[in-house]
Amino acid sequence: QAATAIVEQPSAASPSAGSSGSKNTQANGGSVGDRYCWSQTREIVEVNVFVPDGTKAKAIAIDVSEVRVSVIVGGVCLLEGEWEFKITPEEDPDWEVRDLSGRRAVRLTVRKAAMPGGLSVVVWWKRLLKGEPEIDLHGVEGRKQDRAESFKKAWEEAHIRFREKAQRRKRIPIDIGGEGSGQTGDDDMETTCS
Secondary structure (H helix, E strand, O other), rough: OOOOOOOOOOOOOOHHHOOOOOOOOOOOOEEEEOOEEEEEOOEEEEEEEOOOOOOHHHHHHEEEOOOOOEEEOOEEEEEEEEEOOOEEOOOEEEEEEEEEEOOEEEEEEEEEEEOHOOOOOOOOOOEEEEOOOOOOOOHOOHHHHHHHHHHHHHHHHHHHHHHHHHHHHHOOOOOOOOOOOOOOOOOOOOOOOO
């Protein structure tokens, strides 16, 4: 029998949760069934993987790479898969065991990888892992404004690079006259099409 994961995206009016009490742990993210909830900012992705009560840090093994993640607790794999987009892995990933809304959870925080080409484009993730349920990106706070600003900045950067490259080009004189014709320029050039 197949299991179904339900993605819930909190509304702006939903109550805040978490140990800080000041932010919604699913802001710009969602929750996948009883397995985990996640959130994102422009640069960071945070996932809270629910673990059995009483779980201690020494029972947890976390493996994070540029493209994959796995969270194993007491020999049982609770989260494994390929990130939606690449991340910038750290030598020592940022994680902790904490209480979250009356449940025990492993909080893992990773940094989104920069887009190729050095452009300052913000990528909002539809889901945490490939193959998992998606969220509706229209509900992501600041997305439309961020997208317009990011596109404008990327467009301006591209134009600056183009102008700089064009200024560095060397002019190359080209002799368009035939051999021995004496023509060296476009003085009396006549163009015909065959």
